[in-house]
Amino acid sequence: MEEKFYQLASFEYVADVQIVRGKLESEGIPVFLRDENTLNSDPLISNAIGGVKLQVYSKDKERAIAIYDEIRAYAVDNDGNTIVCPNCKAQRSEPFYNSNGIFYKLFPFFEKRKYKCLNCGIITNSK
Secondary structure: OOOOEEEEEEEOOHHHHHHHHHHHHHOOOOEEEEOHHHHHHOHHHHHHHOOEEEEEEHHHHHHHHHHHHHHOOOOEOOOOOEOOOOOOOOOOEEEEOOOOHHHHHHOHHHOOOEEEEOOOOOEEEOO
16 A cells, blocks of 8 residues: 655754745645644754655656656755765765764754765664
8 A cells, every 4th residue: 555645854943944835836846844843832842853855746746756866955054065975976965864862852952963975764863
């Protein structure tokens, strides 16, 4: 049985997802934002719950991925340089939130920033 929804991406803040949402909806792809209302009421728990999740119907998955890849903003370091994957050297990384353990769920701002390469899937720590 095929899943009804596909999670295209997750974003730390609700405002960050609005451009992608608008672009997908303008292309005729219905968008669903999981945990949007939770983060609108308490944005400080974003890391603890994994941010706001942008979902589309599974039947729209391929079109949504192609559109998202066209407008995606990849992770940058403190100097504004695109994060380079140490494994495959691709410049296609996004922030990754692990939140393992009760401590990081209660105090997510103590967790070191991590990045996930969208090319090879490796997760690295920030410098």
